[in-house]
Amino acid sequence: MNGSESILDVRDLSIAYGSKTVLSGVTLDVRENEILGIIGPAGAGKTSFLQAINRMDAFNASMKVTGTLNFLGRDVRAWRNAYALRRQIGVVFPLPVGLPLTVYDNVAFAPRLAGKRSRAELDEIVERCLRRAALWDEVKDRLDSLGSLLSGGQQQRLTIARALSQDPVLLMLDEFSIAVDPVTTMRIEDVLKELRQEMTIILVTNLVQQARRLADRTAFFLDGRMVELGSTESLFNGETLFPETRDYIEGRFG
Amino acid sequence: MRASLSTDRIDRAWIVDRIVQVLMFLGGISAVVFIVGIFVFITREALQFVFSRFDVVEFFTSIRWAPTSTNNATYGALALMVGTASVTGVAMLVAIPFSLGAAVYISEFATGRSRETLKVLVELLAAIPSVVWGFIGLTIVNGLIIDVFDVPIGLNVLNAGIILGLMAAPIMTTIAEDALKAVPDRYREAAEAMGATRWQMIRRVVLPAAKNGLVSAVLLGVGRGFGETMAVLMASGHSINLPTSPFDSVRALTATIAAELGETAVGSDHYGALFTLGLFLFLITFLINLTADVVVRGIRNS
Ligand SMILES: Nc1ncnc2c1ncn2[C@@H]1O[C@H](COP(=O)(O)OP(=O)(O)O)[C@@H](O)[C@H]1O
Ligand SMILES: [Mg+2]
Numbered sequence: 001m002n003g004s005e006s007i008l009d010v011r012d013l014s015i016a017y018g019s020k021t022v023l024s025g026v027t028l029d030v031r032e033n034e035i036l037g038i039i040g041p042a043g044a045g046k047t048s049f050l051q052a053i054n055r056m057d058a059f060n061a062s063m064k065v066t067g068t069l070n071f072l073g074r075d076v077r078a079w080r081n082a083y084a085l086r087r088q089i090g091v092v093f094p095l096p097v098g099l100p101l102t103v104y105d106n107v108a109f110a111p112r113l114a115g116k117r118s119r120a121e122l123d124e125i126v127e128r129c130l131r132r133a134a135l136w137d138e139v140k141d142r143l144d145s146l147g148s149l150l151s152g153g154q155q156q157r158l159t160i161a162r163a164l165s166q167d168p169v170l171l172m173l174d175e176f177s178i179a180v181d182p183v184t185t186m187r188i189e190d191v192l193k194e195l196r197q198e199m200t201i202i203l204v205t206n207l208v209q210q211a212r213r214l215a216d217r218t219a220f221f222l223d224g225r226m227v228e229l230g231s232t233e234s235l236f237n238g239e240t241l242f243p244e245t246r247d248y249i250e251g252r253f254g
Numbered sequence: 255m256r257a258s259l260s261t262d263r264i265d266r267a268w269i270v271d272r273i274v275q276v277l278m279f280l281g282g283i284s285a286v287v288f289i290v291g292i293f294v295f296i297t298r299e300a301l302q303f304v305f306s307r308f309d310v311v312e313f314f315t316s317i318r319w320a321p322t323s324t325n326n327a328t329y330g331a332l333a334l335m336v337g338t339a340s341v342t343g344v345a346m347l348v349a350i351p352f353s354l355g356a357a358v359y360i361s362e363f364a365t366g367r368s369r370e371t372l373k374v375l376v377e378l379l380a381a382i383p384s385v386v387w388g389f390i391g392l393t394i395v396n397g398l399i400i401d402v403f404d405v406p407i408g409l410n411v412l413n414a415g416i417i418l419g420l421m422a423a424p425i426m427t428t429i430a431e432d433a434l435k436a437v438p439d440r441y442r443e444a445a446e447a448m449g450a451t452r453w454q455m456i457r458r459v460v461l462p463a464a465k466n467g468l469v470s471a472v473l474l475g476v477g478r479g480f481g482e483t484m485a486v487l488m489a490s491g492h493s494i495n496l497p498t499s500p501f502d503s504v505r506a507l508t509a510t511i512a513a514e515l516g517e518t519a520v521g522s523d524h525y526g527a528l529f530t531l532g533l534f535l536f537l538i539t540f541l542i543n544l545t546a547d548v549v550v551r552g553i554r555n556s
Binding site for chain 1: 365437440441443444445446447448449450451454458459462463
């Protein structure tokens, strides 16, 4: 199932805020159609890592990124059109962000940015993405009510539908279940399992077991470095080279 | 055994709390008392005239404002109302693009020091006394209009509108910028993460989210336009006229009151007529502010 083609090739990545280095020397590749899990305690640098990939560092003047991040063969900072780069990458934030627009407009937002105007085409995209995010049945009768008024779990699925509407090559989820009830978490996990057929996913998670359930390979971040990256199976079978990884997985800290 | 009622007594904190509550209550109702007091005063002075001499049809449809005529005093306020409305209209044409543009720039584009500097400058502009603006209208804008449009007089609707627009723009900018700032950054980040350009993000997310605040900024600007006196008196030409072009001189309601009240005998028809104008203005500005308030309440509830 896993193509071995690499979508994202990270070499010697370092990230600093001002003079404080929060991530250094990260080298890894993300392969087509895999789910790459990233686990590690708070402050390890996971979110910063995702931000560097879609160039969200542009919004924070103190954030400095060095090293290379080849996305589809070109360093993200060499992309002339950062907006086009971001349109290829879907992002789901830890806290759901329903834009203060209708449910419909939330999902139609990215397609409209991409220049789609035909109502029929937008209708089709909105329905398809909401279905795939397991939200359609709950909102199909209230597509024109505000997306920011949905419950937390629904908003998180709305943001997933929105990310899918970009038709992304890469989907990045940052601790999506942090503000979501367990039932919704399970539903979203099922969605992700299906999505793996069509796109590549980076799943940053605070739940070690979630990585175990979903990820093909898992990376462990700790204190600003990547301790190791291996197949999820081997990592969770205790075939890890590093005691910190085992301690973290077994819940002894973090 | 240790349970006891000995702690149930009136202590200092209790007394201070009561005193503060009373003081706050007095502060709160004083605002209401002042508003009602002013309204009662204006109405009382106006009513005498309204019941004795007032002619609704004349007041709202005649342009003959001749209260000092000895044998045929008339009180047609139409020209004054149109004067005020036309000047305010031009002022909004000037102020809305300036203030919304400035607010978007300050809130969405400027950063760090330049943003702070701009905000201070805008607040400084808001503090310029209206007589200074009137002076600018009387000299600079007057000369400019005469030169650019080749008209004999530059004191007219256009001049007063420009001056009033520039006067209203700073406060409108400040309020509009507050409305934009109230839009949470996470919306901006979510939109930009999807690949929206800065402008797409502003147009499709930030402006719609701040809509109510922006509308109320504009309405407060309109209220300011209706109420402004000195600058309009100086820049409008102050002549009674139904304007047919921006180059006609007009007279505003406020300016009429300011210019004439000092020369009337207390209790005379003229005196009462001016208070009737005042009452009319009071009601209009009250309505505008009320609308702005309702609109702002709309934001909080949504
Ligand atoms: N905007 C920022 N400015 C300064 N420091 C930051 C900023 N964002 C994150 N950091 C710091 O970077 C480190 C890594 O943060 P983060 O990437 O959010 O880690 P994680 O997502 O693994 O919890 C933390 O020490 C955090 O305090
Ligand atoms: Mg994080």
